[in-house]
Amino acid sequence: MNNGLRITTFAAALAATFGAAYGVGQGIDPVVADSPPKHRDEHTRPAPEQAEGDGHGGHDTPPAGGLQISEGGYTLDLDTPRVTAGKQADLRFTVRDAGGRAVTAYQREHDKELHLIVASRDLVTYRHLHPTRAADGTWSTPVDLPRAGGYRVFADFTPAGKDAENLTLGADLAASGPYRARPLPPASTTARIDGYEVKLSGAPQPGKASELKLKVSRDGKPVTDLQPYLGAYGHLVALRSGDLAYLHVHPNGEPGDGTTRPGPDISFTATAPSAGAYRLFLDFKHEGEVHTAAFTVRAGGAAAGSGTPEGHVEDGHGH
Known part of the structure; x- marks a missing residue:
């Protein structure tokens, strides 16, 4: 093979390789934005x-x-x-x-x-x-x-x-220590923890703000005297299954604003960064004790079912 033919063949192969790499790169979106916006309450x-x-x-x-x-x-x-x-x-x-x-x-x-x-x-x-x-x-x-x-x-x-x-x-x-893998708890709209029952309505949506409403009851009666905790009647953290991406949301309203009641409903607005399964952890305070209810939900798919309640958080919160 003469030198001219070798150069031409090498150039063609190089172009094909970079073309394929470019196509793969174009098909993958970044998980985290390069320049995240400033925090908004x-x-x-x-x-x-x-x-x-x-x-x-x-x-x-x-x-x-x-x-x-x-x-x-x-x-x-x-x-x-x-x-x-x-x-x-x-x-x-x-x-x-x-x-x-x-x-x-x-x-x-x-x-x-x-x-x-x-x-x-x-x-x-x-x-x-x-x-x-x-x-x-x-x-x-x-x-x-x-x-x-x-x-x-x-x-x-x-x-x-x-x-x-x-x-x-x-x-x-x-x-x-000895390790044993566990599956993600099943999706459910009801969590039972420490004698309380918390019901979830709504689910986070990818790229779109949506309301999450949680209703707290005990012994079949709505809890209407929740106590402020961290400046609100509830504190919600959402973690994406897989990479544990963190989404921290706050309630819609706060104690003393003239409209927000101390239960039984706690309302949040949340936006999921992507479709997928998420685990929600709700902290709420009643009679001087902080309790944590957990839910598995799916963003961008079918709403969480009403299967076996899965509200247990292993060893509870750690305040």
């Missing part, structure tokens, strides 16, 4: 019928959070990447700025400077913790994880500063 979110969205992750769809350990110049530095299942450990971490310095000033949101969520990869175990911060910026909290396996730690916070954005950073945590 859910209390001021438009009503579901007024919100826009094309259902395909358009510009009105909030980006999935918690998938990155660093974002916006801040990094979650987890000092305790491994614990032993069934034994209490001191979970320690630091939030660092772009220069590597520990962050020591935060904006208070929902009564706290920082909210810490720990969830198992199978979304059976869930903890909503409120760690304490030392003067040097190190956060710490006791944690007792019941089962071995992989966990995800989420730090939800807003640094101090006029133009600071709300961030949710995530890091992996391992609990050592």
Whole structure:
């Protein structure tokens, strides 16, 4: 084969290879937007019928959070990447700025400077913790994880500063010990926990704001005297099955606004970043105790069924 023919053949093969790679790249959408929008308080979110969205992750769809350990110049530095299942450990971490310095000033949101969520990869175990911060910026909290396996730690916070954005950073945590995989709990619109029954109506929709309404009852009677917790009558966290993308929503209304009642209904507006299965965790406070009800729902598909109630959260919340 002469040199001219070799060059021509090589060029054709190279063009075909890059053409195929380009086609594959065009067919895959990013999970997280490159430039997430600034945090907007859910209390001021438009009503579901007024919100826009094309259902395909358009510009009105909030980006999935918690998938990155660093974002916006801040990094979650987890000092305790491994614990032993069934034994209490001191979970320690630091939030660092772009220069590597520990962050020591935060904006208070929902009564706290920082909210810490720990969830198992199978979304059976869930903890909503409120760690304490030392003067040097190190956060710490006791944690007792019941089962071995992989966990995800989420730090939800807003640094101090006029133009600071709300961030949710995530890091992996391992609990050592004998491991047994568990399937995602089945979808259900009813959760029973600590003698309470919580019913869910509505489901998150990909790229479109929708209302989630939860009704709390006990012994067949509606609970109408819920107590404020983190500045509201309910606190809801949604995690996407698979990658554990984090969607943190707030209730529509707050205590003392003149219209929001202390139960039995708690209303939220949420937008799912994509179709798929999600696990919802609702914290509510009654008679001085915080309870956590959990649901498995599907965004972008059939509504959750009314099968076996699955509201159990292994070992409950961890406040």
